[in-house]
Amino acid sequence: MNRDWLPIKTTPWTLGLILLALLLLIQLTALPQRLDYWLYDRAITANPVNASDNVVLVTIDEPSLNRLGRWPWPRSLHAELIDKLTRAGARTIVFDVLFAEPSADDDALAAQMRNHGNVILPVYLSPPTSQYLLSEQLPVSTLATAAAGLGHAHVELDSDGVARGLYLFNGLGNRLWPSLALAARGAGPESPAARNIPPYVNVRDEYRAVPLIGGAGSLPSYSFAQVLSQPPAPERFSGKTVFVGATAAGLGDILPTPFSGLSRPMSGVEFHANVFSAQSRGLLMRRAPEWVSAVLALAMVLMYSLALPPLRPARTLIACVSGAAALIGLYLFTLRVLGWWIPMANAMLVPLLAFPISSGLRLAMTNRFLNRQLDGLARSPQVALPAPSGRHPTQLLEHFIALFQPTGWLLTEERNVLSRQDLRPADIPEDLTPGLWLHDSNRSWIQLLRGGTRYHLGLALPNDLGREAIQRYLQRLHLEQTAPANRNSRHSENISARIERVRVATDRLNHMQQFIHRSFERMPDGIIVTDELGVIRFANGHIEEWFREPMPSLGGLPLVRLLEGHDPRETPPWHETVSDTLTLRQSRTVDLRIRDKDFLIHFAPFSLPDSNQQGIIANISDISELREQQRQHREAIDFISHDVRSPLVSQLALIEQLKRDPSHIEQSQLEQLSRLARRSYHLAEEFVQLARAEQLTETRFYECEFLAIVENARDSVSEQALEKQIQLQLQGTEDLWLRGNAELLERAVINLLTNAVQYSPGGSTVSIQVFQAGHQACLAIADEGSGIDPEELPFLFDRYRRQKSSELAGVHGTGLGLSFVKTVVEKHRGEISVLSSPGDGSTFTLKLPIADPLA
Template sequence: MTRDRLPTTSAFWTLGLSLLSILLLLQLTAIPQRINFWLYDAMVTSHPGSAPGNVVIVAIDDASLDWLGRWPWPRSTHAELVRKLDDAGARTIIFDVLFPEPSTDDQELADAMAAHGNVVLPIHLSAPSQDQTISEYLPSPALSEAAAGLGHAHVELDADGLARGLYLYNGLGRQLWPSLAKAAYDTGRGQPSPPRNPGGGKPPPYVNVRADYVAVPLAGPAGTFAMYSYADVLLAPPSPQEFNGKTVFVGATAPGFGDVLPTPFSSMARPLSGVEFHANSFAALVNQTLIRPTSGLLAGILALAVIVLVASALPRMRPTQTLLLCSALAVSLLAFFAVMMMLMHRWIPIANALLVPVIAFPLWSARRLAMTNRFLNRQLDELGQGPQLTLRDISERHPPLFLDHLTALFMLDGWLLTENGEVIERHNLPSGYIPPRLPLNEWVHKDNLSWFRTDREDTVYIIGLKRPETLGGEAIQRYLRQLPLASGLAQDNDAGASTENITARIERVRQATERMNNLQKFILQSFEHMPDGIIVTDELGVIQFANGHIEEWFKEPLPSLTGLPLTRLLQGHDPRDNPPWQETVSETLTLAQSRTVDLRIHGKDFLIHLAPFKSSDTRHQGIIANISDITELREQQRQHREAIDFISHDVRSPLVSQLALIEHLKRNPSDIQSSQLEQLGRLARRSYQLAEEFVQLARAEQLTETRFYECEFLSIVENARDSVIEQAANKDIKLLLQGYEDLWLRGNAELLERVVINLLTNAVQYSEPGSTITIQVYQAGYQACLTVSDEGVGIAQEEIPHLFDRYRRQKSSEVSGNRGAGLGLSFVSVVVEKHRGHIEVESTLGEGSSFTIKLPIAAPIPN
């Protein structure tokens, strides 16, 4: 048992019975029911149903009463409305208007209803007086016979007085009438629903029987459905564009009728008329989105399951874990409630289950707080568990974990771990290689093996590593030697065991404060070591902090930056008027929106990202500006554009010429001359040469040191000479190689050979016949050097600085007819740079040129 866990022997029954008792007491109140209603209302109002465009309402509103006179209107008026809607093409007409008493013009209305064929009328169940039994009030016989369907118009009000649903069937004991929306839905499908038998032993005929309660997901507050004034529809010509093929509900919306219902959207502030509620019910039926409540049994089982889970888990968990568990349970229950309602259209009352974790957390926390002898330790634990970015001491790691971290970090050829002389982990490293008398907590390196021994109480651990026999392995050796292991790896005992004396508690407070100070230092040091420049301003855009990169890039001392408005700093180094820096910085603060802007400082390209921030107490705000050096990226974009230009011009040009020549030969196949074939060959060779140079340059740019290996430089030069010797012989040029010493270096032999071939090819190309090209291979300090000297035409001094620019040709080369793509020397420069070397050029017009390459020699890292 740790200090954060309480005894669990009786905790399950104590906590479980307590929760069950409180839950049973809450059933005597309206709290669970109100929570269920609130959850339903929140879900329905945040995800309202849809209002189909083919459902409209003809409203008996105040304007209609003013125009047509006091209610009730003659039924001939309603007959005229039915005829107007029939002429307009209305599919189904539903009256939410009662016609219980016979009238002299009933037959006119009945004839209009029969002519239309799909008119649904309401029935009403109520007692004529307080002392009498309930009765059914159907439309007059003539209207009942003409109606395509009858449905009850009753909407249920829940315990809190809001209308959320209705019963699909309602009536007296002898028969159950469908709801008005249900009758309209069935009639519209051509399947009128007759009254349903109550079943289950008929109740007396004076008993109100209801069945199939459903909740209606309202599409919105009053006015959501398309609504037309009764008088406007009656007095205007038929409007097929508004009613053709639509379901029309006719009912009262005027406040004087009293047919208003408070709903979850606005309660009584803006109640919903009864006809709009029935229109919502019909829309839900059409969309198959009516929500059916589940039985209370399922809700009870769910609450008991949560009680069992909480009572079992909380006594075994720490305070933070109990909060996470209770929060996760609450979120899971809410998610389950939302999924069931939105996807399955089931309303599961989860209030009781939801109250369990809500009550359990404070109840269990109160029991913990009652143990006063552990209260301070718990507070200190929470302080100690705050954000910590200080790096953990390597000496605190357990030896197996230490080895696991080493193997995850380095590419090792093998490793070994022993415990008291017994091998517990091994890979490609036998235990017989362990050196005798290893010192404690110190690395011992021998050849490509590294050994380490540490004591853990009565246990001795030995770790062995087999490093790769490369420069990377030697770098691993040097890195291991720098690891701070003097204090030895940490012991397994619980250094944080609880103590009750005040001195120990004060020490823990001091340690927690020290950790917070270390966190602040770590953040400041992290800002300094970030690869980007960082500027932090206050709410007025005045610089409060800047790291070293800002000082270096802007060439401004840090003390002068603090207190300087950011806009002045940016305007002073990169002035601009559209948009001005003041607008960019001020909008970042006032609109609280991030901005990303290009920046040009001292000939280099940067990207500045301005992000607003607010402190947790919202009293302070400002800007964090992150400045990134994108000079290299811009250069890559420039190279990309040059490559596109190169492909579109230099590569296409010989190909177009080839195609033109081939078409000419196809038209005159009998008149093919050798000069034409030679020209075609020259064009093909030029196309191949351009493509080869382009591919080689791309390979060079993608070269990394992972593709380096030990290679001998003199052999590389000899192979390159042999590749060019035939080309030189064709011009009677002599290649003289001077160098007899093997020079080993780490690099890519294939690309280095191509570098030498490019230099020799250029020398042959620009040398006069009968001349000599001298190739010297030698060592200068820690560098392997190659010098290629020719006796050719030379290079103008103004062209030497641009000699290695890609796609750039020398003027003298173009004049002399030696045309290239301008990629050969660029390839040479890239490969030499990738090998951490450099190239030098000396040339005199008319006397020749000399190219010298210097590359670092592979040398072992000293122990």
């Protein structure tokens, strides 16, 4: 389904409207209020306020009940308590005990209250029974007139049942009673601003939140019975306000607080004492009007609607977290410093909602973009080759014939022969497994199934060195058709179709990247790709090998610095070549030399499609072999123009001389002409033999016996050795079979023996040893000649290279013999070495691999 028409964009309007709608929906729940209560509780309990020094409790607790008897007590005990507190110097006595019914001891209690002069009694607002309306429960008139003031004892419970504050004034009709704490400070009843209020209507005014000093038992307290049983204690009560009330279970009211919850509730008298302590220190907190919270929330919605759309995702998170932190800081400042409790829940919900909403909008836009890109990727070409398993056996046979040139083949369909040459149906093996090749010597067979039809295909391959490689290659081919993969299994993985499309597209891109990377790596040339500043961004393995620079150090290295570090030059400088390629956008081709090897580097500018980015692709080709061939070509021209041309010119001159006087032909002239002709022949023969050796391939190899080759070479040189009375001693009786070209090997040994005889003095001995060392057949030829100078040894096997000492001694050579020997040995994957020193003769050692008779 195409969803491109959906107007999903991260704009101020869309983000702001969504935030506002969600805030309005959240108002239908208790979440904002609960969040406000939670924030207040954390702020109050994290840093409790200190208690006032002039507040103390006298509690009607369990020990007092045990000692003084069951409740209610005679009011004479309360009169005695007031007397003790008066003599102890208590400033104010506040009773959280309702004396609503007359008693015989009321006059005595009233007298003690008048004697003290500052006793506060409570007023309760509650219906007498559930069938009556709300009414004021006042102390009896005798006590009420004796009291210095009356105050209501009601504590406001929030919607979650926790006491966090109270109304300073509460009452019915036109009379509002101050709270006990406010009455203790001398406040009297007030009239509400509104008039004509029915007498049964509960009126409350001036709510204050109370910062408690801690949980139950945080204020200093003394048991009622303990105070009565001990003498007056001015050190405890002098100048203080004493709150008297019940804390025993079942007597007093219990109030859950932010410090305790329902686990350890606080008594009402202790709560009122906390109110008095906070009021005396000016710490009671006002609750801000509802419109403040609404205005703050709307301001946050407006701010985030304008700020978030242009921000990046990471900065969006930072902005939301910073906004929430700023609101918490503002909340704590107004609460603890200014004494205002501002409900922050709605404002704090804005950044909490803004981040997921803006992220969701971005994801929606990204989703639409990805859908378009995925559709484009699905239509893009992919690097895939048709599998050979999908081809008909007749096509396979046609391709095999064109590729491998078999000497014979056979293709049958069931019992019918479709094509054959030199193979018959009777040759088909019986134990063929469908899809698997069976190789029998140079014959390869396979059974294929196509659409329920059975085919047999056989090939008779050429019996040469490439047969085994072809059979290994055939073994790797997958020619049998396989059942399609069960795509229904993906549904059990609970992967959406979009994720599957992403996976397919990613696999396709990965395959393309791997194909490009492997293609670059397998190219015979070195490849360097730079950016528009000439900095290397990619290099294949040839660059790492040739420049001997590790791949991590190549990335980010300027191309100019790499080239200058390995081939410094002044004309033209590398920076000029690279900069011209980038600025003029023209290709350049320059020679490059690295560690005695010749290269050709081609600079080509490129530009990325649909982008202004550009760079250079540098293609580096190793032309050392080409340069070596050019050098050899020049040497060959020099050789032909001098060494071959010189004897021919001499022959022509001698022939012209003989033609002028044919009657006086001397024997010496004929011998000289014969020597010149033989020299020309030997030069041409060695030149041809060297060319044959350089063109030698393993296709011209066959099994041959090394000792026989050496014996034939010795017999060929025996006449030359006999002329100088040099003895050729051959040691070796073991047959050593090689795979090679016997003709060229024999010629190479002849060259070594010829040199040994030519450079050895008359009457000496040339030792020839043939032996096996490991998997190698070895030949060692040692002479007793003058040896070779050490400075000439490194160049001994170079073509057209002659020994200076030999030339001075009158032994003239072509400089091709030893080069021919080395070429033949290397073509046979062997090695040759020489050990020589002046005056001690020379020993040439030749090593060739032995053919495995089991192969």
